[in-house]
Structure formats: C-alpha cells, structure tokens
Amino acid sequence: MATEQEPMTPPEQPGETPSQAPEADEQTAALDEMRDRWRRALADLDNLRKRHAKELERVRAEERARTAGAWLPVLDNLERALAHSDSDPSAVLKGVEAVRDQAVEVLRGLGYPRYEETGVPFDPTRHEVVGVVDTPDAEPNTVAQVVSPGYGADGKQLRPAFVVVSKRQE
Amino acid sequence: MATEQEPMTPPEQPGETPSQAPEADEQTAALDEMRDRWRRALADLDNLRKRHAKELERVRAEERARTAGAWLPVLDNLERALAHSDSDPSAVLKGVEAVRDQAVEVLRGLGYPRYEETGVPFDPTRHEVVGVVDTPDAEPNTVAQVVSPGYGADGKQLRPAFVVVSKRQE
Numbered sequence: 375m376a377t378e379q380e381p382m383t384p385p386e387q388p389g390e391t392p393s394q395a396p397e398a399d400e401q402t403a404a405l406d407e408m409r410d411r412w413r414r415a416l417a418d419l420d421n422l423r424k425r426h427a428k429e430l431e432r433v434r435a436e437e438r439a440r441t442a443g444a445w446l447p448v449l450d451n452l453e454r455a456l457a458h459s460d461s462d463p464s465a466v467l468k469g470v471e472a473v474r475d476q477a478v479e480v481l482r483g484l485g486y487p488r489y490e491e492t493g494v495p496f497d498p499t500r501h502e503v504v505g506v507v508d509t510p511d512a513e514p515n516t517v518a519q520v521v522s523p524g525y526g527a528d529g530k531q532l533r534p535a536f537v538v539v540s541k542r543q544e
Numbered sequence: 545m546a547t548e549q550e551p552m553t554p555p556e557q558p559g560e561t562p563s564q565a566p567e568a569d570e571q572t573a574a575l576d577e578m579r580d581r582w583r584r585a586l587a588d589l590d591n592l593r594k595r596h597a598k599e600l601e602r603v604r605a606e607e608r609a610r611t612a613g614a615w616l617p618v619l620d621n622l623e624r625a626l627a628h629s630d631s632d633p634s635a636v637l638k639g640v641e642a643v644r645d646q647a648v649e650v651l652r653g654l655g656y657p658r659y660e661e662t663g664v665p666f667d668p669t670r671h672e673v674v675g676v677v678d679t680p681d682a683e684p685n686t687v688a689q690v691v692s693p694g695y696g697a698d699g700k701q702l703r704p705a706f707v708v709v710s711k712r713q714e
Contacts, residue, residue: 415585
C-alpha cells in the first residue's frame with residue numbers, strides 16, 4: 375500500500391492548455407478532489423498504524439504494572455509475617471497462612487479463581503491427568519484426587535488442576 | 545469519515561452517451577479508478593480500527609496471564625513450606641524466607657527490581673518521604689532509613705521506597 379503513496383505525475387497539468395472544454399475542467403477538478411481524498415485516507419491509515427503500535431506497547435506495560443502491583447501487598451505481608459520469626463514461631467505460621475489466602479484472593483481478583491474439587495467429572499480443558507486409580511465406589515472418570523489446584527475460569531485458564539482420575543469402567 | 549462512505553451517484557454514467565470525446569472517456573476512467581482507490585483506503589481504515597480494538601484486548605489478556613502466571617510458583621512454594629508446619633516449624637521459616645526471595649526475584653524479572661539503599665541522595669522519583677531525622681554525621685538530604693522498599697527502575701516505578709531522610713542543612 376505504501377508504494378501507492380509515491381508522488382504521481384499530476385495529470386491535471388494538461389488543464390493549463392486554454393483550448394480545453396469547460397466539461398473537461400470540471401472532470402479535472404473532480405479527479406483532483408478524489409485524488410486528494412484518497413491521499414488523505416492513506417495518510418490516516420499510516421497515522422493509525424503508528425498510533426496502534428504505540429498504544430499496544432502502552433497497554434502492555436500498563437497491564438503488567440497493574441498485575442504485578444496486585445501482588446505487592448502479598449509480599450509485604452509475607453515480610454511482616456517473617457518479622458515475627460524471632461519472637462513467636464506460631465505467629466509466623468498464622469501470618470503465612472493468611473498470606474497464602476491473600477495470594478489465592480489476588481489470583482481470583484485477576485480473573486483466575488482457584489479450583490480443587492474432587493468428585494467432579496474429568497474435564498480436559500480444566501484438568502491434567504497425572505494418575506489413574508481404581509476405586510470401585512467412585513463414579514468412573516471423575517476427579518479422585520487433586521495433586522495441585524487449578525487457576526482460571528471459562529476457558530481463561532492460567533493453569534489446569536493436576537488430578538488423579540478414577541478408572542473408566544470397561 | 546464514515547459518512548463519506550455512503551454510496552455516491554456514480555458520475556460515470558454520462559459516459560454511456562456515444563457523443564462523448566475519447567479524452568473525456570479517459571478522464572472518466574481515471575476518476576473511476578481514483579474513486580476506487582479511495583474507497584479501498586476507507587475500507588482498510590475501517591478494518592484496521594476493528595482489528596486494533598481486538599488486538600488491544602488480546603494483548604491485555606495475554607500480559608495479565610503472563611504476569612499472574614509468573615507468581616504461581618511463588619504460591620506453590622508457599623504452600624509447600626506450609627505443608628511442613630506440623631513436623632518442623634524451623635523448616636517452615638526457612639521455606640518462607642526462600643519464598644520471599646523468590647517473590648522479589650519475580651518482580652525483578654517483570655522489570656521492577658527492588659531497592660532499599662540507605663545513604664543515597666533523596667530522589668523524589670524513587671523515594672517517598674515519611675519522616676525526617678536530624679543526624680549530624682549524615683550527609684544532608686540523603687536516605688537515612690528505608691521503611692518499605694521500592695520496586696522499579698528507569699522511571700518505570702511500581703512503588704516508590706518509603707524513606708526517612710536526613711535533615712537539610714540550614
């Protein structure tokens with residue numbers, strides 16, 4: 375498309391010959407105007423492309439800062455919990471458990487809720503099978519055990535749950 | 545711009561009268577071609593705008609997932625550390641300290657290195673003053689104490705360091 379923007383020899387110059395008919399003048403003017411519109415549209419396209427590239431960079435940086443910033447309070451609390459380490463080890467434990475809950479909450483807030491249900495049907499979009507067990511009393515092809523929880527919802531998966539499923543009946 | 549895209553009455557129809565001169569036919573063809581170019585440029589503009597909007601959404605979601613995903617191993621390790629809580633409290637502490645270091649490393653990897661130097665000149669772009677101390681042996685207007693560390697670099701600040709500065713000399 376850019377090659378079309380090369381300056382063209384303006385065909386309106388023959389209009390300088392005084393012998394031209396009035397209708398021809400009108401047509402030349404119409405052509406000039408149309409060429410002008412076309413050039414402006416090409417310039418708009420070019421500007422839009424440049425603006426687009428800049429905006430993508432801006433949005434990317436903005437989203438990274440927003441997402442990373444959501445974790446700062448988690449880190450702060452982790453350090454606060456550790457600050458008690460000399461005095462009271464059980465206080466550390468309580469603090470760290472609260473930090474874990476906060477981290478799970480941050481992920482939920484970013485659109486990635488945690489899931490770790492057992493007994494639900496195996497779903498290849500949310501579960502990754504790491505093992506199979508033969509449990510006669512369990513419904514076949516359901517999640518028998520969650521080895522590590524999953525994060526995400528509605529096809530917006532951050533990580534699938536790693537699960538052990540009950541054996542398919544044969 | 546969009547209003548210009550309304551279908552125009554095509555002025556090339558008078559070309560059907562056989563009485564027209566050959567030069568006029570050429571001019572009509574030139575105008576047709578130019579109008580065609582203009583319309584294609586307008587259509588390109590429209591498509592680019594639509595593609596842009598979709599791409600912004602995609603880039604935003606992608607960056608959020610990438611940034612949130614970088615924290616998942618931190619959460620995993622936090623849980624691993626907590627799993628030892630019953631057996632050995634000092635193992636918990638060691639594990640949690642490792643998690644803290646990992647969290648700092650994640651932020652560095654995202655472009656937000658931690659800083660908490662004392663003795664450096666006060667810099668309003670990186671420091672937020674939460675107190676002033678009168679320390680005769682300290683260089684005036686330097687960071688005497690870091691209350692909470694800062695994260696970021698080169699004007700890409702996630703959070704300034706909260707600092708106590710030494711008093712300016714009067």
